[in-house]
Amino acid sequence: MMLHLDREAPLQHQIYDQLKHAILSRRIKGGTRLPSSRALADRHGVSRNTVLIVYEQLLAEGYLETRPGAGTFIGRSMPELKESGAQYPEPRSARPVRLSRYSERLSGLDVSTLNRGTGLRYSFNYGSVSAADFPADIWRRLLLREIRRRAGKPYLYENPQGLPELRAALADYLHRGRWIDARPEQILIVNGSQQAIDLALRVLVDPNSAVVVEEPCYSGARLACEAMGARLLPVPVDADGLDPALLPPVETGVRLAYVTPSHQFPTGGVMPAARRLALLDWATRAGTYILEDDYDSEYRYEGRPVEPLQALDRAGQVIYSGTVSKVLAPGLRLGYMVLPPDLVQPFLRAKQLTDRHTASLEQAVFAHLIRDGHFERHLRRTRRRNQRRRDALLAALTTAFGTEVEIAGAKAGLHLVVRFRGISATLAASVAEAAAQHSVGITAAEVRAGGDGASFVMGYAGLDEADIRQGVALLREVVQSFHRRSQRGRGGRLSKPVP
Numbered sequence: 285m286m287l288h289l290d291r292e293a294p295l296q297h298q299i300y301d302q303l304k305h306a307i308l309s310r311r312i313k314g315g316t317r318l319p320s321s322r323a324l325a326d327r328h329g330v331s332r333n334t335v336l337i338v339y340e341q342l343l344a345e346g347y348l349e350t351r352p353g354a355g356t357f358i359g360r361s362m363p364e365l366k367e368s369g370a371q372y373p374e375p376r377s378a379r380p381v382r383l384s385r386y387s388e389r390l391s392g393l394d395v396s397t398l399n400r401g402t403g404l405r406y407s408f409n410y411g412s413v414s415a416a417d418f419p420a421d422i423w424r425r426l427l428l429r430e431i432r433r434r435a436g437k438p439y440l441y442e443n444p445q446g447l448p449e450l451r452a453a454l455a456d457y458l459h460r461g462r463w464i465d466a467r468p469e470q471i472l473i474v475n476g477s478q479q480a481i482d483l484a485l486r487v488l489v490d491p492n493s494a495v496v497v498e499e500p501c502y503s504g505a506r507l508a509c510e511a512m513g514a515r516l517l518p519v520p521v522d523a524d525g526l527d528p529a530l531l532p533p534v535e536t537g538v539r540l541a542y543v544t545p546s547h548q549f550p551t552g553g554v555m556p557a558a559r560r561l562a563l564l565d566w567a568t569r570a571g572t573y574i575l576e577d578d579y580d581s582e583y584r585y586e587g588r589p590v591e592p593l594q595a596l597d598r599a600g601q602v603i604y605s606g607t608v609s610k611v612l613a614p615g616l617r618l619g620y621m622v623l624p625p626d627l628v629q630p631f632l633r634a635k636q637l638t639d640r641h642t643a644s645l646e647q648a649v650f651a652h653l654i655r656d657g658h659f660e661r662h663l664r665r666t667r668r669r670n671q672r673r674r675d676a677l678l679a680a681l682t683t684a685f686g687t688e689v690e691i692a693g694a695k696a697g698l699h700l701v702v703r704f705r706g707i708s709a710t711l712a713a714s715v716a717e718a719a720a721q722h723s724v725g726i727t728a729a730e731v732r733a734g735g736d737g738a739s740f741v742m743g744y745a746g747l748d749e750a751d752i753r754q755g756v757a758l759l760r761e762v763v764q765s766f767h768r769r770s771q772r773g774r775g776g777r778l779s780k781p782v783p
């Protein structure tokens with residue numbers, strides 16, 4: 285048996301890899317006697333010790349067996365693996381994979397859009413935040429402080445509900461900044477809103493359970509409901525968010541209603557007090573829970589931030605979910621829930637079994653950030669910066685498109701919804717594709733019909749003002765080319781649908 289050894293990789297690895305491959309691919313049959321370690325070492329000019337280590341490793345893994353006095357042999361009971369031509373056989377399934385019902389439902393859904401960063405130069409992706417806005421120096425300082433504090437102590441499993449110091453800090457912050465009166469015992473630290481949605485579905489929803497969602501709805505919530513097999517009851521939104529007059533009758537047996545009342549996603553509507561009270565009243569009569577996704581309301585540019593639904597809840601029917609994805613960074617995967625007292629234990633059990641708890645080092649740093657006053661200073665600073673970005677985007681869109689563009693949802697959050705009047709809604713995806721070719725990232729919005737025009741979500745938190753202006757100037761060229769084509773199409777001269 286000849287091995288092909290070079291001096292590039294460690295000899296021990298090469299001998300191990302080649303012997304194992306020869307055994308797995310059946311180039312050496314089960315039961316064959318191997319040369320002695322000394323003979324193999326001499327033949328290849330390597331030390332005997334190197335060969336001995338490899339033989340011992342292959343023996344320990346069950347590829348080889350020894351017979352006292354007779355030598356070392358290839359194991360007889362090795363299952364046959366077909367030669368694939370590649371160095372290792374391709375992994376392949378022996379039989380059709382049997383997926384769970386959950387996974388089968390999931391395979392019919394496109395969840396890839398959730399984590400999509402466009403990577404484009406002018407990305408108006410609504411998930412982006414600016415690297416320059418992240419308080420990196422403070423975060424580094426607090427992280428080091430925490431690591432020093434923990435020196436010599438093992439990093440053990442922590443409280444599944446979240447670090448007590450973070451829950452206490454959040455309770456104070458939520459009281460000051462969001463008018464929420466929550467005790468630390470009602471707070472559950474999670475890995476972002478997506479986990480809050482997932483836990484709410486696990487705890488409250490079975491396959492075929494009725495779940496109210498907004499129409500249009502945040503895809504992270506809609507997809508999670510669909511994967512769970514929930515029966516979705518979409519309720520249309522208008523400029524004031526979800527319309528409670530259109531909710532299903534209270535006898536429907538709705539188990540959960542998912543809403544974004546402070547800044548409807550994607551349309552941007554802010555739900556007025558009368559609608560909030562009507563929604564709460566409906567939930568009480570229907571005996572259902574409301575999941576309030578308060579994902580970006582720290583950023584409100586006119587007047588003070590809107591009071592959350594949770595702050596009006598007297599019957600313990602609102603499950604509140606907040607996240608740092610917009611205010612710090614989505615990659616931190618940190619979020620928090622405020623739970624009605626009756627739901628604390630069920631959620632806690634589900635969280636513990638899902639992932640034991642959220643990473644504790646980041647939790648500790650976030651707690652320091654709030655406690656030391658950095659967080660609210662950071663919010664004030666980024667609110668000003670995002671307002672400048674929003675103003676730059678509004679001004680650039682108005683200059684570039686004039687009355688051709690209709691803009692909604694600008695009062696809060698980090699994105700706008702823009703509708704180009706002269707372009708058919710059916711062309712939205714094509715416009716987004718053409719824009720991408722010009723390095724501009726925009727997302728076609730799933731906005732209900734109600735006025736003609738193609739609608740897009742445009743986030744602005746990841747760009748500086750100059751890039752916003754440049755991105756809109758490029759977008760103008762794309763949109764104009766679609767206008768021209770639409771006009772030619774209407775004049776009957778363009779037979780083919782565009783593009």
Ligand SMILES: Cc1ncc(COP(=O)(O)O)c(C=O)c1O
Nearest residue numbers: 476477478502549579607609614
């Ligand atoms: C409606 C809504 N909720 C939540 C989030 C953030 O989710 P997460 O906290 O899991 O990052 C987003 C992100 O864009 C969102 O649009």
